[in-house]
Amino acid sequence: MSAVIEAAGLEKRFGETQALAGAGFSAEKGTVLALLGPNGAGKTTAVRVLSTLLKPDGGAARICGYDVVHEAVQVRQLIALTGQYASVDDELTGSENLVMIGRLLGLGRAQAKDKARELLARFGLTDAAKRATKTYSGGMRRRLDLAASLVGDPQVIFLDEPTTGLDPRARNQVWDTVRGLTANGVTVLLTTQYLEEADELADHIAVIDRGRVVASGTASELKATTGKQTIEVRPADRFRAPEVAELVTRLTGETPEVRTETGLVTATAVDPAVLSELVQQLGQRGIVAAELALRLPSLDEVFLALTGHSADDQNVNEDENHESSEELADAGRTA
């Protein structure tokens, strides 16, 4: 049995910009595939190709075995898209938006209304159902957007940066929804700039940079390739920071960075077992830690490790004018 989402050698050029340069990935039924990459990596372009909005210049992609270019009509019956920029009509109410989608998908008037009511309740939007979407907060709009993708019971859902700009509570809600979907056999492709999100949700991660997949695997596989986690500890008594630093040096073999103002001690750690060891040692010495964490490598660190350049580097190569006009267009879309 072949994968539900398959893409190989995808290429797409916009004028001077090579947005996709041979990206390929796949996802099995009922799993979450995360496309992880910095601004301009080509995530949105990949999603637009897979959701039949954009024809690739090269390569091929299939959804449930249907070609996204030649069998787009079939593909559209299987997918739902929640775009990076709110893909709901902000001049309609939340309820009207969902009813409209239902009607477009062939539901009867009553059926569409029932479905809308059910989804609004599920996403905690019942009270706002009769309000124009433009009065919604960012989180509410995202939720409605996600609800709109569920009207048609799709097999595959594309979520382009579903949690960017959301507060932690709203973000957790989105995560829970995604988990619920996969439990029901839905396949989810999401894009994100946060390793943490990919780590939390994805069965499989494809790290994308300059239109190419530079690494892929499970979260732990990826972390193993970079190996860098950061240990952070801040003693309640900041004057004991040097003592803590000494301890950290002994455990990790690295010279930690010490912030004298706050007493925060930071060092990279390869072995996660360091953390429990550190907790013990601190306890023995009677040092109370106000803050203690093993932080995953940041996207920037993963990038540096995988590509040898930092995530922001690439904008340097790009046409300045193009970047700014793209930003303006983005601002227009979100306005």
Place this chain on the structure above:
Amino acid sequence: MTTLDITSPAARPAVPGPEPKKRVSGRQMVANALTLAWRNIAQLKHSPEKLLDVTLMPIVFLLLFLYVFGGAVAGSTHSYLQVLLPGLVAQMTMFATMGLGTALNEDIHKGVFDRFRSLPIGRSSPLIGAVLGDTARFLTVIVVLTGFGSALGFRFHTNVLAVLAAFGLAYVFYLAVCWISVLIGMIAPSPETVQGIAFIFIMPLVFGSSILVPNTKTFPGWLQAWVKVNPITHLADAVRGLTVGGPTSTHVLYTLAWAAGIVLVTFPIAVRMYSRRV
């Protein structure tokens, strides 16, 4: 670079539910277009101020033309009103289409149109829906024009059927011209430029016609030639014939032929441009 091998249908992963259909049926496309027309109407319900331009425009133009040209063209404002109002029906029909291109040009940059494109609906449905939804603007123009015109002393001299036929004809032509507006909306780089391009098309049509001056004998030869082929002349004369009396049949046929011609040319290009626009 790896390429996907051709997957035979047997290799497709099992998908619950019915097998996806190969094409969107005609019935579905009509239903989709009506739903999207409903979207426009629902938007108007929330912000009726969108109809402000088509409410005020007929009033302003009626007053302006009536008192500027009335005395000179027809001797009195009352008799001029009888020829001016049907002419304005034609003119306002043209002007009322202009908002559509601008609105669509704004719309296609928004995420909601991305969602439409990803849904299993007809490619042209969002455009057809927008055109049908714009009927509200046409109706506003007609109601304001006849209401305000009657208050100023305009009277229908024919029967109800003829008057309905006049408005029906104007509506058919309105729908056709809407597609010009849609096309401009698809071509123009930004919403601001739509209006400018539309004006270049609409102005010679509207003013190089018999709308303001029914007796075009005083026009220079080249202008007379243009006025004779201009569909707006025929629409205005047909509406005059059907509302206050006079020859109609050739004007009606001429108008319908133009409407068909306009749609045949602009519709396929507009849909094509829409599918291409990213």
